[in-house]
Amino acid sequence: xxxxxxxxxxxxxxxxxxxxxxxxxxxxxxxxxxxxxxxxxxxxxxxxxxxxxxxxxxxxxxxxxxxxxxxxxxxxxxxxxxxxxxxxxxxxxxxxxxxxxxxxxxxxxxxxxxxxxxxxxxxxxxxxxxxxxxxxxxxxxxxxxxxxxxxxxxxxxxxxxxxxxxxxx
Numbered sequence: 001x002x003x004x005x006x007x008x009x010x011x012x013x014x015x016x017x018x019x020x021x022x023x024x025x026x027x028x029x030x031x032x033x034x035x036x037x038x039x040x041x042x043x044x045x046x047x048x049x050x051x052x053x054x055x056x057x058x059x060x061x062x063x064x065x066x067x068x069x070x071x072x073x074x075x076x077x078x079x080x081x082x083x084x085x086x087x088x089x090x091x092x093x094x095x096x097x098x099x100x101x102x103x104x105x106x107x108x109x110x111x112x113x114x115x116x117x118x119x120x121x122x123x124x125x126x127x128x129x130x131x132x133x134x135x136x137x138x139x140x141x142x143x144x145x146x147x148x149x150x151x152x153x154x155x156x157x158x159x160x161x162x163x164x165x166x167x168x169x
Contacts, residue, residue: 004032009053012038013045040082047086056091064112067099074100 012030015021016038023035023042032038044052066088074084074096081093081100090096102110 003055006050006054009041010045010050013041013053016042017045043082043086044091048089052091064108067103067111068108070096071099071103 008030012026012032015029016023016026020026021029023038027033027035027038030038041053070084070088070090073079073087074081077084079087081096084096085091085093099111106113
């Protein structure tokens with residue numbers, strides 16, 4: 001699929017609005033594969049202005065209530081997905097079609113499901129530095145180390161191994 005830049009789209013739309021040709025002739029003149037592309041650009045331009053022809057850089061998320069409003073409007077008026085998308089200032093009519101498909105298949109619950117990978121929870125890692133420990137924590141840590149050393153020496157004595165002089169007290 002060919003992506004057209006903003007200036008090119010604006011040039012085609014301006015040519016159409018100036019009466020330099022119809023959808024089909026302008027599509028041929030500008031080497032656009034389908035006349036419906038020109039028609040879509042003209043509709044978008046008439047509804048949203050120049051900003052409608054620009055590509056969006058960020059992904060927009062819609063609330064469940066907004067999705068329901070769009071779908072109810074579509075069902076009530078029976079307009080095309082393109083017209084409904086333009087009415088609600090949406091750039092892609094396929095989004096409305098996807099919502100309709102999901103709503104028919106899964107109901108309202110399907111519309112509320114977020115797409116993609118769930119965000120990772122940010123767990124704060126506690127750094128245990130001797131500098132940041134309180135005096136009580138330092139003493140508890142020292143007691144723990146001394147108990148471990150004492151248990152080690154008892155096991156050495158019980159097994160009959162000579163204890164090095166540097167470890168004797």
